Amino acid sequence: MRVACGNKVFELAQRDPRVAYIGSDLDPPIVKRMKAEMPGRAWMEGVSEQHVVGMAAGLAMEGFIPYVHTIATFITRRCYEQVAVDLCMHNLPVRLIGNGGGLVYAPLGPTHLAIEDIAIMRALPNMTIVAVCDAEEMKRFMDQTPDWPGPIYIRLAKGYTDPVISRPELGFTIGKAIVMREAAGRDRVLLVSTGVGTTRALAAATDLAAEGIECTVMHMHTVKPLDVEALLHHAATARLVVTVEEHTVVGGLGSAVLEALVEHLPGAMPPVKRLGIPDVFAHKYGSQDQLMEIYGLQPPAIAQTVRDGLQRRRAA
Amino acid sequence: MANDVARTARGEARLDERSIALRRLVVRTLDGGKRGHVGSSLSPLEIMRVLYDDVLRFRADDPAWEGRDRCILSKGHGCIAQYVMLAEKGFFPHAVLDTFCRRDSILGGHPEAGKVPGVEASTGALGHGLPIGVGRAMALRIKRSDARVFVVTGDGEINEGSVWEAAMSASKHRLSNLTVMVDYNKIQSAGTTKEILDLEPLVDKWRAFGFGVAEVDGHDVAALREVLGRLPLESDKPSAIICHTVKGKGIGFAENDPSWHHKSTIDAKLIDELYQALGAA
Known part of the structure; x- marks a missing residue:
């Protein structure tokens, strides 16, 4: 995903003279390429x-469209x-590319985990927030x-190993959920997810379908502006809504x-259950997948949340 | 060097008629808002005067004219000094000064781009102007424009680390089209810069960060013209001009008094006293 993003900036810069790239002591290859082919449009800052x-x-302010890249x-x-x-405040077309959003930097510890990035960006007027699910969607x-x-x-998820789950025929429009x-069938559950949370939500939905529990999976790649219309359309008739995000439950999707x-x-x-990272700093290392497991964000935990939610609904 | 500093460090130049008249406009603006940063707007007044009277290229009837020089007042709390000069130059009528800080005014307690014609960036949060100035200077160079960028900072403001991050970048990129002017009145909000966070040796700092540096009496109009007339101070380097000023300059009882940094209530009696301190019109 990270490579796809960098390559795309390069490609965009080739066809659009407004596009520029600024790194902050990270990822020199694209800067080297751009410096060589488009001098004066890429900088590696400190x-x-x-x-x-x-x-x-x-x-x-001078008409450029800078893409700024560093750790999320x-x-x-x-x-x-x-x-x-x-x-x-100036509502400027700057693109902030946050490398390693969520739990990607698990082995490096909590100073490097961007688990509240969506929340704090969401609080800012004029900001758009996008977390795609794979390199092709990127x-x-x-x-x-x-x-x-x-x-x-x-928000970039892990660099190289994300499976591709997006489908070109579903298209992509900023601000429109997919x-x-x-x-x-009848027992309809709505899973709303963002970023690589969608990969997990989709896998959980497949498992649940085998048990006869049907889930709609809505990929909310754009967390802001939120596609409220699509959300309401599907949530209004859902028996249960579960949100899935690799992010603190405070203030995110x-x-x-x-x-x-x-x-x-x-x-x-409908009843709503939010799956995310609880209101804590991560206290373990390991891998992104391991931390997602600890915080109940892998497919088995998502599926169990759905089963439990439906159970409670029936009991009520 | 030591003698130069002694000569300029007190900001003791006498104010001429125009500077007194501009101060009356500052008081008029304060009267409009019944509040404002008094001392902080008076110390940079000659800096802004010389920039707008003698240095900057602009078109008041076309504030976004591509060929203009970009002037960013990074110490946004000194905005009355800029508002007064913008009115003088015809960016908006003088009567707008009377609306300062009022509900529907375009003139707030900190300047906003897009609202005030001639204001290039919304400032007020400190330490933002120089990074923005670096970006604009780089952009102008890419566009092969001969327009220049001027950033006016406060002295307390340059406590902010972002200023020095940007300073390193400006010299790395050899931005000779960028000039920083430090309104060095030596008093920040809570006390003197010496006691709060001493900036000295300030000239050496800017020089060490890769700037061509000059010092002037920031109230000496002729000296400001002279130094601004020989930019860049060194070829292939950004310029820094340390302007020795007096907080509250021109209002005897407010000079060098930190309590005049900002006044949240200014009544009619105080306005009279301010006018009287400036002498009869």
């Missing part, structure tokens, strides 16, 4: 995220005020980025879904 975001704002925690937390004031998404107004936070699997349902389905809300 470990200076506050400056880098301000510099990107300055470039955008540092491009969100370290320079939050620059993101808020320089990018969001390509379709990136093609739309040059002409999207305002800043975008692009129904990856549509349930048939689950919160956004709940806010929309509370506002738009008063008195008719």
Whole structure:
């Protein structure tokens, strides 16, 4: 996904003179390539995220579309005020590429885990937040980025090993959810997921279908602006809604879904269960998959959450 | 060097008629809002005056004109100094100054781009102007524009690490089209810069960060013109001009008094006293 994203920036820069790239002491290959083929449009800046975001704002004020790339925690937390004031307040077309969103940097410990990035970016007016599910979807998404107004936070999942689950025939539009699997029958459950959470949600839905539990899987790649219309369409008739995100349960996709349902389905809300990282800093290392297992974000735990939710519904 | 510092460090240049008239406009603006950053708007007034009177290229009737020089007031709390000059240059009528900080005004307590014609960036949060200035200077160079970028910072403001991150980048990229002007009045919000966070040796710092550096009395209009007339100070380097100023300059009882950094209530009596301190019109 990371490679696909970098390659796409290069490709976009080739056909659009407004596109520029700024790294913050990370990922030199694309900078080298761009420096060689498009001199003056790519820079490797130092470990200076506050400056880098301000510099990107300055470039955008002059008509450029800078893609800024560094580790997700540092491009969100370290320079939050620059993101808020320089990018969001001025509503500038800067694209923040956060490498290793979620639990990707598991072995490096909690300083490197971006588990609240979606929450804090979501609180900023004008910000768009996109977490695609695989490298192929990344390509379709990136093609739309040059002409999207305002800043975008692009959350990258793990670099090389994500399986491809997206399907070109389902298309991709920023801000429009993709129904990856549509349930048939009566016991309809709605799984709403983002990023590589969708991979897990889809696998859980397959397992549940074998047991006769039908789930619709809605891939909410754009967490902001949330596709409320699609959400309501499917949630209104669901017996259970489960949100799945590789992110704290505080303020992310689950919160956004709940806010929309509370506002738009008063008195008719289906039961909702949010799956995510609890309100803690991770206390284990290992791998992204292992931490996702610990926090109940792998397919068996998602499936069990659905079974339990339906059980409670029947009991009630 | 030591003698130069002694000569310039007190910001003791006498104010001429135009500088007094501009200060009356500052007081008029304060009267409009019944509040404002008093001392912080008076120390950079000659810096802004010389920039707009003698240095910057702009078109008041076309604030987004591509050929303009970009002037970013990074110490956004000193915005009255910029508002006054923008009014003087015809970006908006003087009467707009009377609406300062009012509900529907375009002039807030910190300047906003897109709202105030001639304001290039929304500032107020400190340490943002120089990184933005670096990006703009780089963009102008790519566009092969001869327009220049000027960033006016406060002295307390350059406590912020982002300023020095940007300074390193500016010299790395050899941005000779970028000039930083430090309004060095030596008093920040809570006290003197010496006691809060000493900036000295300030000239050496900017030089060490790769800038061509000059020092001037920031109230000496002729000296400001002279130094701004020989930019860049060194070829292939960004420029830093340390402007020795006096907080509250021109209002005797407010000069060098940290309590005049900002006033949240300014009544009619105080406005009278401010006008009186400036002498009869």
